[in-house]
Amino acid sequence: MKLKKLLKESNAWDRNFGEPLPTIEDTTRAYALKQEDLNENKDLLKVATTLGKRPSDVDKFLKKHKLDADDLLDVIEAGDRRRSSLMIIAAMNGRSKALRQLDDLLGFL
Numbered sequence: 001m002k003l004k005k006l007l008k009e010s011n012a013w014d015r016n017f018g019e020p021l022p023t024i025e026d027t028t029r030a031y032a033l034k035q036e037d038l039n040e041n042k043d044l045l046k047v048a049t050t051l052g053k054r055p056s057d058v059d060k061f062l063k064k065h066k067l068d069a070d071d072l073l074d075v076i077e078a079g080d081r082r083r084s085s086l087m088i089i090a091a092m093n094g095r096s097k098a099l100r101q102l103d104d105l106l107g108f109l
Contacts, residue, residue, distance in 0.1 A: 043069035050076055051085055053092065061092045071106055 015021075044062075047069050048055040062069060076084045090098035 040069060043073055047072045047076070050081075051089055051092075053089070057092065067106065075102070075105055 044055050044059060048058045050073075051058065058069070058072075061067075062072070072088055075088065078084070087098050087101055091102045
């Protein structure tokens, strides 16, 4: 790999005048946040494929009720997969009884 390409890929040079160079703690924190985002996306895709729904629909439901995708994965994997999946789908469709059952499990309402 050429040095010029390495310099272009580096984020250390993307800073304003007077800002310090990134420290190891800064890069470690940024890496951890990036890994967390990747894991959340994987969980979202796994929930969407399990339910047979689009990831955007699942994400909208999660944001509306301030949930995480791994919470829904825990519900699906903890009990009867089919029953849990149907309950989550019904909750996504606005069924109040399914929302109450999901709330009993997660406590989000």
